[in-house]
Amino acid sequence: MPALPLTIVAVLEPFAVLFTRPSWAHAQVLVIGTLLAQGPRTVTAALRAMGLSGERRFERDHRVLNRARWSGLRGAQILLGLLLALLPAGVPIVMAVDETLERRFGPRIRAKGVYRDAVRSSRGKVVTCLGVEWLVMALLVPVPWSQRVWALPFLTLLMPSEQADTAAGRRHRTTVEWTLVMVRLVARWRGRRPWMLIGDGRYACIRLGWECLTHQATLISRLRLDARLFAKPEPVPPGRRGRKPQTGARLAKLASRVEEARTQGEVVTVPWYRGQRKTLRVLSGIALWHTPGITPLPIRWVLVVDPEGRLPAQAFFTTALTLTPARVIELFVWRWSLEVTFEETRRHLGVETQRQWSELAIARTTPVLMALFSLVCLMVHRWRAHWPTLARSSAWYLKPEATFSDCLALVRRRIWSESYFDTSAGAQDPVQISPQRLERLLDQRAATA
Structure with a gap:
């Protein structure tokens, strides 16, 4: 392999501890070859891009993915540490989580299942396809070459389908349960330092909210307009026996307060999608979100109404009771950067074009491609003169x-x-x-x- 620029070597070098010396040499070939290749990102495409089409022992490069011993979780921890160094002083640590579908089929891919294809589906038509579902957590970083924050993935987990778990005799984990695993991992890597987690309506879960509060994290997500909201319980008189009430009086559903938000809501102007600014009317308050069998979660709810009538009424919530409604909306808009990252990895890094059949290789390849997105940004961040x-x-x-x-x-x-x-040139004329x-x-x- 030819010598690499020192800035690229400096970005890759922290990951050398994951591999043995022979495996690290082949891993670098795959990484650089994948960056240089165009079209499908297979192992052979990476070797061709590196000028190794005549390499007879090409199986050694395949073994990096399907046999070599290295920890993807340890690599995610190292990558998170490198990405956190990009955050300017005083900028809060904000992470986004979302699932993405990799369209794959074949009898050897055991983790696959039938899922709704969010890209091809619409409100009136649902399109399903065979594929593998991934859960991705990314750090939201303001980059100097763009006005919007970028979502830089650092942790990607495979979520086998329910059919695959049943066939393998495993207990099936839902998306929220896999997110709980991610929250615990990040909390272990970051210690007790506060951070924020943003997700769409799929992550609006009381259990996840309590898990975030336990690990010094703030959860921001959508909230159903028919959510069960309650006031704080009244103080218990001294000497009264029995179990203390967990909630007070039940509050009106947010769906019934849309007109109130439209006429009496506070007018706020927030950063919106595509770099625009949007004027909205918001109604906010603090309540206890309750589901039978779970301790009520204290939240700040935010009901949002578009004065122009172009957008339907929607609600958000946060476990940080001191956050302003405008800040909650602004942070939730940041979440869209992760959707952009998914599209960029498919278009430019070949996600869905890899052709591994080994279970271990399948579980490793897509997380590596997602991490390559962040590694490229790390490299560019060190080339200030090119911004x-x-x-x-x-x-x-x-x-x-x-x-x-x-x-x-x-x-x-x-x-x-x-x-x-x-x-x-050597022997030949230049x-x-x-x-x-x-x-x-x-x-x-x-x-x-």
Whole structure:
């Protein structure tokens, strides 16, 4: 393998402790080859991109994924530590969690199941497909080359389907139960330092809220308009026997307070999607969210109404009672960056194009591809001189800010320019090429599909 730029070596070096020395050499080949490859991200595609098409012992590179002993959880812990260093001083630690579907089929893929395809489905039509479901947790980081925060994945877990768990004789874990595992892992890695977790309506769970409070975390999610909300219980008179009440009087459902929010709600202007700002009317309060059999969870609920009438009324909640309604909405909007990350990894890193059949390789490949998204951003973050010109604009398309394709193109250019064009020709005469043509060649090769 050719020598790599020192900035890239510095990003990869912390992960060397996961592998033996021979396995680490092959792991670097796969990582760099995957970054340079275009199209399907298979092991053979990575080897071709590294110029190793004639390598006879190619099975050694396959063994990194399907046999070698290394811990993906330990790698996630190392990656989280590197990403936290990107946060400016005073910026809160905010993480997003969401599930994503990898469309895969085949008799050897045992973890697969039939899921709703959120991308192809609509409100009037539900599309299902065979695939493997993943749960991804990402750190939300403000990057200097973009106005929005980026979701940088660091922990990805495979969630086998219920049919697969039944066939294997395992107890099936729901999405919330897998999220509880993630919260405990992050709390163990971070100690007792506070952080925030943002999820969509699938993570609106009292049990998850209590787990976050236990580990010094704040949960922000959607809230059903028919949620059971109660006031705080009245003080118990001295000497009164019996069990103390957990809740007070039941509050009106949020669905019945939409008109109140539309006419009497506070007017707030918050950062919205696509870099815009949105004016909304909000109604907020503190209540106990109760489900039979579980201790009521104290939350701040936020009922949001669009004065223009373009958006339906919706509600959010947070376990941090001191957060303002505008801040809750702003943080929840940040969650969309994780959806953008999912699309970018499919388009530019080949998620859903890998072809492993081994159970261990399947459980490792997609988390590695997700982590590559964050590693590319770590590399670009160290090249401060390239930030102003990172966006690849043209005369017919003026790009307002850089995207992940620009970051990946820059990493490819640095690898090629510093690794392949640093020595002169040997026995043969050198081929003359103008700087303009060389620049055009590098630009076309570095551009992602």
